[in-house]
Amino acid sequence: MTSDKKRVNLTLTKIYRDALELLVEEGIYLTTQEAMRDALRMLFEAQGIPPFYSQEAELSECPQCSGPATHPSGLCRDCHQAKLEAGPP
Numbered sequence: 001m002t003s004d005k006k007r008v009n010l011t012l013t014k015i016y017r018d019a020l021e022l023l024v025e026e027g028i029y030l031t032t033q034e035a036m037r038d039a040l041r042m043l044f045e046a047q048g049i050p051p052f053y054s055q056e057a058e059l060s061e062c063p064q065c066s067g068p069a070t071h072p073s074g075l076c077r078d079c080h081q082a083k084l085e086a087g088p089p
């Protein structure tokens with residue numbers, strides 16, 4: 001095991017384990033660990049944590065306020081949040 005890897009213990013209730021196993025059974029992920037790593041990557045991206053957020057999102061501008069589009073949705077985080085709060089059209 002390389003030194004940049006560290007095992008972490010995570011307690012999961014059945015509903016989480018079942019959902020993760022379903023992702024593996026359906027062939028979306030090879031292992032539940034892979035699914036969890038991808039879930040974390042999506043979380044970090046959504047929170048705009050480098051180096052997880054996309055380069056395109058970093059370079060483009062928010063179509064609503066012309067600020068930097070720091071959210072993977074292509075909006076800035078403020079506009080993305082406002083959109084979430086507004087709900088579906």
Ligand SMILES: [Zn+2]
Binds near residue numbers: 062063066067075076
């Ligand atoms: Zn914006």
